[in-house]
Amino acid sequence: MTDDAIDALFRAAEAARAHAYAPYSRFAVGAALVTPDGAVHAGCNVENAAYPVGACAEAGAISAMVAGGSRAIAAILVLGDGEGLCTPCGACRQRIREFGAEDTPIIVAGPEGVRRRFTLGELLPVSFGPENLARG
Structure with missing residues (x-):
């Protein structure tokens, strides 16, 4: 991914995060994804x-x-606050797996910018996905 593409995702996640509804945890999170066609x-x-x-x-x-x-x-x-990495929870890793591949980039950011990059395979190894189900 180019720096410009990552910057666009960061800005979109930041804008979404500004609208988070987190009155209980007070931990606002934003996420942005890009599809193969650039949406x-x-x-x-x-x-x-x-x-x-x-x-x-x-x-x-x-x-x-x-x-x-x-x-x-x-x-x-x-994108999330705090000292630790705001990686997707287990349920969201599986949600991403439904529409992503082992090499799908997962970029974890804080307000200052990118903190770390993973692939879906690193965060959800030996995963179960749509291809595991018999289709008939």
Whole structure:
């Protein structure tokens, strides 16, 4: 991925994160993904008083992608605060797997910029995906 492409994802995640609804954790997260055709989709976390009914930022971005008619993730960036890395949770790793491949880049960022890059295979090794299901 080019620096310009990563910057575009960062800006989209930052804009989405500004709209996060996180009154309980006070941990706002934004995510943005790009499809193979260059479309960018973003999402933010939305908490709920009835834990764990909330939605992760990555799930929001993936939902926006699917609603927009796309079915493949070329790369995804996740933006969160704090000292630690804001990597996708286990459920979101599986959501990304549904539309990504082992080599799909997952870029983890903080307000200052990119902190670390992974592939989906690094974060979800030996994964179960659509090809594991018999289609008939």
